[in-house]
Amino acid sequence: MKTIIIGALLSLGLIACSTGKTEKTADREITSKEVSGEQKQSTIDTYMALKDALVKSDAAVAQSEAETLSAALSEEKMDASLIQTVDVIASSSDIKEQRTQFKKVTDGLIAALKANGTEEGVYVQYCPMAFDNAGANWLSRSDEIRNPYFGEMMLKCGKVIEKL
Numbered sequence: 001m002k003t004i005i006i007g008a009l010l011s012l013g014l015i016a017c018s019t020g021k022t023e024k025t026a027d028r029e030i031t032s033k034e035v036s037g038e039q040k041q042s043t044i045d046t047y048m049a050l051k052d053a054l055v056k057s058d059a060a061v062a063q064s065e066a067e068t069l070s071a072a073l074s075e076e077k078m079d080a081s082l083i084q085t086v087d088v089i090a091s092s093s094d095i096k097e098q099r100t101q102f103k104k105v106t107d108g109l110i111a112a113l114k115a116n117g118t119e120e121g122v123y124v125q126y127c128p129m130a131f132d133n134a135g136a137n138w139l140s141r142s143d144e145i146r147n148p149y150f151g152e153m154m155l156k157c158g159k160v161i162e163k164l
Contacts, residue, residue, distance in 0.1 A: 042072040043072045043073060046065060046068045046069040047069055047109060047139060049065040049069075050062055050066055050102065051102070051148045052146075054095070054102055054149070054151065055147065055148045055151055055155070056151065057095055059092075059094065059095045062089060063089065063091070063092070063093065066087070066090035066098075069105075070083055070086040070090060078108075079108065081108075082105065082109075085104045085105050085108070086101070086105055088101045089101045089102060089105070099148065100131075102138070102148060102149075103131070103136045103149075106138050106139060109139060110137060110139065110164075113139075113164050118164050120141075121141070121163060121164075122139050122140070122141060122163070122164045123139065123142065123143055123160050123163050123164075124137055124138075124139060124161050124162040124163070125137065125138050125140050125145060125158050125159065125160050125161065126158055126159055126160075126161045127154075127157050127158040128158075129150075129154065130147075130149040130150070131149070136149055137161070143160050145157070
């Protein structure tokens with residue numbers, strides 16, 4: 001998987017460099033040489049943005065971030081069932097349903113990261129009380145607990161169980 005992602009990024013970089021075009025983002029213009037580096041981070045970055053929306057219990061932002069994550073996963077040719085699960089989040093305004101699907105997305109991404117490795121420090125965190133005490137994991141860039149399954153209600157419920 002990592003080989004496929006790197007190959008796709010290199011191909012994209014070569015195409016982008018040969019055209020010399022720039023792409024506009026919401027904040028600034030980036031050159032084609034910057035695109036491959038930006039896209040390499042896109043899946044983890046968009047996952048984190050989705051997680052943060054769930055921490056804030058903001059269903060509308062979660063929908064938007066899920067759309068972005070779906071596109072990133074599609075570009076990386078990730079498992080179709082994982083993309084469909086993200087699409088459920090994007091189409092739902094029910095925070096409880098979004099959180100249920102987020103657990104499935106997280107489980108899929110953890111498996112992919114473990115199978116293919118990651119160059120950045122990503123923490124696997126766990127809340128034992130999520131889903132009627134069945135428990136659930138999520139990914140974070142920080143060892144500080146910010147629970148996406150309960151938001152403000154139980155913001156710090158959980159623990160770091162692993163660093164990838």
